Each structure stands twice: as C-alpha cells, then as structure tokens.
Amino acid sequence: IINNLLRALFGTEVELLGNTLAVIIGLVGVYLPLVVLPVYSSVEDIPDSLVMAARNLGANQLEAFFKITFRLSLPGLVTGTIFVFVLTMNSIVTPDLLGGRTDLTMGLMIYNQAVGGLNWPFASAIGTVLTLTTTAL
Template identity: 40%
Template sequence: MADTSVLADAAPRPAPTSLLTAVLNRVVIAVPYLWLLFFFLIPFIIVFKISLSQTAIAMPPYTPVFGLDTLWEALGELSFDNYLWLTEDPLYFNAYISSVVIAAISTFLTLLVGFPIAYGMARAPSAIRPTLLMLVILPFWTSFLIRVYAWIGILKPEGLLNQLLMTLHVIDEPLVILNTHTAIFIGIVYSYLPFMILPLYSSLEKMDYSLIEAAQDLGCPPISAFWKITFPLSLPGVVAGCMLVFIPAVGEFVIPDLLGGSQTLMIGRTLWNEFFNNRDWPVSSAVAVILLLLLIVPIMIFQNAQAKAQEQGR
C-alpha cells in the first residue's frame, strides 16, 4: 500500500497576491503585535525604569524623572539598589515563597474540585451542555469583590457555615476559618474555578468516548482506563487550567487581604503596602518585575503545552 498521504498533506502554495493585499495582510498580522507593544511592553519598560529609580518626596515620588534635556544625566542615576534591597530584607523572599506555595496548593485543590465537574459536563447530554457552561460562567455576573466579601459572612465565627454546623450538632465550638490559610484556599478555589473548568471541559469534550470503551474492551477496568486514557488525553486542559489559576493566584491581592487576615504574607499584599502605605514606587516596581520573572517559567510551560495540544488536535 503506497503511503502518499504525507505528500498530499503539504500545504498548497498561496495564490499570488497584489501589492495591496500583501500590505493589508501584514497590517492584519501587525495588530496584535502593536497591541502588545502599546499595552504590555511600553508599560513594562516604564515599570522597569521606575524600579531602577530612587524614592523621593515629590510628584511623582521618585527620581530621576526623565526629560528630553536631561536624558543622559538621568540614565546615569539609575541603579539596581532596589533589587539589592529586596535580597537584604527576608520579608520579600518569604512573601514570594509563601505566595507560590499558597498558589500551588490552591491550584491543586481547584484541579481536584474542577476535574469531576468538567468531566460530568463533558459526559452530560449535549442538549444541556450549554446550560451547564452558562452556570459555570454565571458567578462572573456579580462583582468579584462582592463575591469574596460574601465569603467573610459565610466563614466568620458567627457566620452562616458555623451556624449551620452548630445547628446540625456537627460541632460545638465555632470553627476558626476566617483569617487563616484555609480561608484563602477556599476563596481562590471558589473564584478561579471557572478558569479551571473551561479548559478542562474543552479538552474532555473533544475526547472520543469510544477510546474508553476500547480500553475496557481490551481488559482495562474503568478506574485504570481513566488514568491510562482519559487523564493523559486531558493533560493539555489540565496544564492550561492550572496555569490560568496559578499565575493570577500568585499575585492575588484581594482574596488574601479580605479572607487571609493580617498575618498572611503574600506578594500581592506586600506590593500594595509598598505602593500605597510606604509610597515607595521604585521598590514596589522592583517587586513587580521580580514577580513577572518568577511567572515567566510557568507561562512558558503553558505556551508549550498549548502548542503541543494544537499539534495533537490536527
């Protein structure tokens, strides 16, 4: 049997285009790059520049301020002092570590909660799937801040949860959940669950159920078939979901601030304190730049997984 499919798959040559369409094609491709240039790269360069400046009691609260006439002198005044400062005070190091740990645990918990939901949705009759998707997205219709605030009412010692458990005589003393790490985990899992469910759902929904039947037919019991077939095939969704939760969770500020109490150390709060309480723009910029560098690794894993998923999906 001649295998000609490889040759037949080769992309056809694009038709010759006029100069105008060639230019237009380039413009279309340029749009996302221009967007990133104006709304990501330039702001990042500004933040990076501020992180190299010194704090000052002025408007804006740092020196030097670039002017066209003083550009060269100003460049000479920039230094990495703020980054050195971050290494000298263990507060920052601990905040980074604690943020990554809290985000990692929360991401894992979100995966544990999200996977069965996504699996159930993907296996539901196709007529009700759009409704289920709608229900997953529904919480976004209320303000994020209000939803996190509502958890205070549920979790506090005299809150709804403790009242319920005490009425049911499950516990005698109210549980202390608010202002602990547990409250942060609950908050992050709750808030970021849709970001986990949606990519998981899309990769599970694509999966051909006859693969599971084939595995069972070949002697594989259902639980083993899950680990050998379903889970590996949903891996792109797992990675995408985990990254979509982990990356924003590391820098999360609102949830630890409202639910985690004063003793919780997370980098988002440290940044907030530097910026608003200490009015130290340069140090907080340095904190932000380091945070970005920290997240580049998981972002690249995410990109890689996406590319692989696309490759397999062909």
C-alpha cells in the same frame, strides 16, 4: 451558616475570617472555574471510542480512566493550573479582605510597598520578580 451547622453536629466552631483557611476558600471559589473550563474542554475532545476500546482490550474502568481520559486531559489541567497560579499570585483583594495582614500574595506585597510604605524601589523589584516568574511559566 457553617458554624451553626458545625455547632449543631459536632459542638465546635471554625474561624472563617482572618486566617489562611479563609483565603484558600475564597481563592478556590473565585478561581475554580478557570480550572474547570480548560479541563472540561480537554475531556470533551476525547473520543468515546478510545475508552470503549480500552475496555474491550481488558482494562477496567479505573485503568481506562487513568490510561486514556486522565492522560489526554492533562493539557487542560496544566493550562488551568497555570491560569490559576498566575492570577492567584497577583491577587490583591481576596487575601486582603479574608486573610488580613498574615496572608500575603505577591500582588498584595507590591500594593503594600507602593501605596502603604511608599517604597517604590522595593515594589518595582517585587514586580520584576513577579513578571519574570509569570513569563517563565
């Protein structure tokens, strides 16, 4: 559908399978709700009176957004970013199906080393690095 639309509008096509763009689109589609829900929860907790007070004190809409809404929603954004980073780093199926052999995540590297190459020591070393990185976050 996308290529038919691009061909009709611009006379060009985009390769949507077996490359990094396909993996990015797939991972964004899968993990976007995990960012939206914490950010929505943070924004929902901001009292409307804070934005109205900023507007009454002379801030325009853009200043009120960045000084009040954006700053108070940062904890939700950080939480969602950490969730998505950890899950994307461990993702196996989406990069394997959409990206082929060129796009690797840590989870896919562990799977390939353990199951495909039977190199259990290297797979466990990658797993240890992944666990330490996740714990540090």
